Amino acid sequence: MKDKVINADEAIALISDNDVVTTTGFVQSCIPEALHAALEKRFVETGAPRDLTLIMCAGAGDSKGLGTGRLHHEGLLKRVIAANFGRMPKVAEAAQQNKICGYNLPQGVISQLYRACAAGQPGLFSKVGLHTYVDPRIDGGKVNDITKEDIVKLVDVEGEEWLFYKATKIDVAFIRATSADPSGNLSMEKEALTLDSLAQAMAAYNNGGLVIAQVERIVEQGSLKPKEVKVPGILVDCVVVADPPEMHRMNYGVIYDPALSGEIRVPVDAMPKMPLDARKVIARRAAFELPPNGVVNLGVGAPDGVASIANEEKVTPYITLTTEAGAVGGVLAGGSSFGSSANAHAIIDQNTMFDFYDGGGLDLTCLGMAECDAQGNVNTSRFGGRLNGCGGFINISQNSRAVVFAGTFTAGGLQVEIANGTLKIVQEGRAKKFVKQVEQITFSGHFAQQRSQPVIYVTERCVFQLTPDGLELIEVAPGIDIDRDILPHMEFEPVSINPICMERRIFFDEPMDLLSDLMNLKLWERVSYDADRNILFLNLEGWSVRKKSDIDDLQKVLCDACEKAGKRVNAVVNHDGSRIAEDLYDDYAAMIEYMMQHHYASTTRYTTSAFMRLKMQEALSKRGLAPHVFEKASEAHEALGLDDSGNSGPKPTARRMAEAPMGK
Template sequence: MKNKVVTAEQAVALINDGDVVCTTGFVQSCIPEMLHAAIEKRFVDTQGPKGLTLIMCAGAGDSKGLGTGRLHHEGLLARVIAANFGRMPKVAEAAQKNKIQGYNLPQGVISKLYRSCASGSPGLFTKVGLHTYVDPRLGGGKVNEVTTDDIVKLVEVEGQEWLFYKATPINVALIRATSADPSGNLSMEKEALTLDCLAQAMAAHNSGGIVIAQVERVVAHGSLKPKDVRVPGILVDCVVVADPPEMHRMNYGVHYNPALSGAIRVPVDHMPRMELDERKIIARRAAFELPLNGAINLGVGAPDGVASVASEEQVTPFLTMTTEAGAIGGVLAGGSNFGSSANADSVIDQNQMFDFYHGGGLDLTCLGVAEVDEDGNVNTSKFGGKLNGCGGFIDISQNSRAVVFAGTFTAGGLEVSIEDGKLRIVKEGRARKFVKAVEQVTFSGKYAASKSQPVIYVTERCVFQLTPGGLELIEVAPGIDIERDILAHMDFKPIIHKPHSMDARIFRDEPMELMDELTNLKLCDRVSYHSYRNILFLNLEGWSVRKKGDIADLQKVLVEACIKAGRRVNAVVNHDGCRIAEDLYDDYAHMIEYMMKHYYKTTARYSTSSFMRLKMQEALKKRGLQPHIFESADEAHAVVDAARAAAE
């Protein structure tokens, strides 16, 4: 049997000038550090290999020179195709100075392109990236002027727009595992994630290239169980044992944590409580959007605070958190561990996770923002003179059923205080986030609105909702003045009808009873019946229809109230401040149709929101129901009283 174990120097000596090299790693985890270091040393010593093309999904480094940051030396790289440039700032700087060619593509697209390359396909058809800067109409993902080749094309298939991403044959794949036998069979028992190692290895092998695997140890022939082998030896050309061990840390902050590899399960019932500051306010408000029993993805920064709030409110067991890196279930890890999960239910390959995401498997994502404009466009990829990259942002935000963008209203030195349940801005941030037009479109508001995708924007002082006409201010924190604290720090004026106060519980340092809210346990308190007038009054002020289950819960409460009344009732419904998710209006109208058929004599609804009235009228009209929605309670009650009097 051939022994494929070699030194790092011997392995990287096989890389030729001009080769296309792909590497693995996710943020600070699962990085083949020794291989990156060996390439750097070879280039510094010999000025070779030159003119490489680097392909990578997520950022793989510490932003300070480790990981792919080691490959910054002038002449080493000629072209980079990556989802994230922020983890290799000197490489990003070279791209911005037109010293190398660069493409910034969605992480999930690159991840799945490995499979395209492995299978001999010319590329990938997907809708991911439409109407963002990756769309050829907005730049095609090119990051500078010297990048001229089009690797993204707009195509039409059966009357629909798609993007076609060209696959690039791979000469060298740098991957990582825990154990290898001398034949190159690889297992990953101590790795936090499996990422795209199998797809990358197959892509390089089937392109006539080589596969170099960094491992922690070599084991005897036959000691790896067949189902434990994640990359078969037929795909691997070289095995390099990491030495010293620091070159094979689980991530840059942790040498090894068995809870992240799935070797053990640890108690996680008592996560540290967050301080009640602007970050927790944002996380608390976002937590009201959580779909119980749904699949959820959380971004970094303010969004990852949602996991802490969910733990405090004891709703974590009823949620399934996921990461784009492949972890499903458990408690999402932060810091240097980001992307992994303690006590995960399972860990799948990154490209498989993006299949799930691209296909609409996510019920909710909560993501951070750098810039937002009046059309609801979001920028997280290029701002403040920096090329950060989109990462998985486009893949996730475009395909999640519902989206919550979360972040502070301004950036750079913002200070707030909470006094007697009210928010006060002590010091305003130096930089505005709500701008007239974003520098780069990482999320298209108009495209999302055209698909009726539910989208809200949560800050510490207010909440906006995406509408076909742009951003609408729907909630304001207690203590906040709209003119002084909101409009004065925006470059545009949002749609304003009659915004309601953010839930007062968010600003009190005590449990919010979130479980009761998410399970609609107290929904029955919103229904009252007046037997003398035979009027059932439903007060939905401030309530949100986030998912289909909310409609089912409401219908159950209404049916029970009508049965208790013992006759058909005249219903009056207050929709003032009620928010119905964009994609659920038809389901809501179906519920009304059911109630009209079986339990209502007449019904009248009212709302001060013209947007709510318009959307409700459209949904009711489609079902042949009386579409008029009144502006005031007096009008609605008058109509019901008149109908009741006429019937008597």
């Protein structure tokens, strides 16, 4: 029996010039730091190995020189294929200065390419990256002028556009685990994530390459149970025990947290509450889009605050939060622990999670935005002179059913004051984020429109939605003046300006009763019935159809009201300030069709939103229903023989009647 345990220097001595090296790690977690340090040490002392190709998924470092940031020394690398460059800024700088070749590919694509390499396949077919900078019709994922080889190709498969990503064979894999036996069997009981360790090891092994595993400890031969072994010893060439132990921290900010590794469960009530600032306002507004019983992904930065809001508002049990790194359920962690989850339901491999995402498993994602333009394109990969990289952004944003982009309205020094339920801009940010044209397209608004993907953009002071003509301003925070606080700080004007007020509860430092909104527990309050005139009023002002179940809930409330009336009713519906997700108009029209068949004698509806009128008219026409949607309440009322105020006599207006509900 071969004992595979050696020291780090002995393992790194086996790497040759021009080798293709891959490493595990996600942001600041699960990084084989001792191996990176030993590789840096050997190169600094001997000048070898030289001209390596580095392949990695997410960023693996602290942005200050640790992790893959150790590999910045000139001559050590000649090429980098990565989803994220932001965690190794000196390597990114070398790429920007044309000192090394570089490709910035989607994180999920690289993750899945490990499997293609392991299986001996030439590459990967995927729609991920179409119409972004990864598309060869734009940049093909190349980050500089000296990068010439095309590793992304546009292909036609049965009349549909696909991208083919070429696989790069791997010579050396750096992976990480908690325990190893002398034969190299690896377990991950104290790791926050499993990532792609198995696929990376298999890719290197099947190419005749070298697999080096960093571990915390060596255990007795045969003591690991078969199902505990995440990487079998047949794939592992060398085992290195991290020395000193700090080289094997769970992440750069946490030595070890058993709640993140799934070894214990902790009370979530004890988790700290976010202060009421701009970040919390953004997270609170984004949380109103959460789909009960749905699967959600949250990005880093402002979006990861949504997990805290879900916990504060006690809605975590009604949604499943996930990360692209493989965490399913629980309370997603932020900061240095981003990517992991406390009290997770499961932790799966990263490439498997991207299979789930790419196949349409996500109901909603909330992601950050560095730049956004008039067409709804978003840039998070290259801006302000920095090569940051896309990470998992492209996979996630393209394949989620609905998308919320979240971030401050401006950047660099923004200060706000939140008091008495209003927002005040104390100091404006130095940089505009809403620009005429983004520097790089990481998300294509046009492609999203082609696929009827619902997209909104949430900031601390306002909310936009994506329409066929570009961005529409739909909500403004209380205390914010459009002409003073919004339009002067954008490089374009939204296509339509007819916003409603953002939900005021967001701006008070107290519970919002978010669960009632997400579960539509008070939807019945929006319905009232005038028995004398046989008119049912439905006030949907400010209400959003975010998911199919919202329509189901509304239909049930309406059916209950009509059944209580005991006969067919004439309905007037106020859609002013409401929103229907782009892909749900037909479902909403189907609900109207059902009500016409079973409960309505007639119905009229109105909204000042030209976009909603157009979309609803299209949906109604497809189902053979009367398509007209009025612009004014008076027009809708007159169509039912009411006066301009919605009355045939001295009775309450439709809106006031909606405030006096008929009861559950």
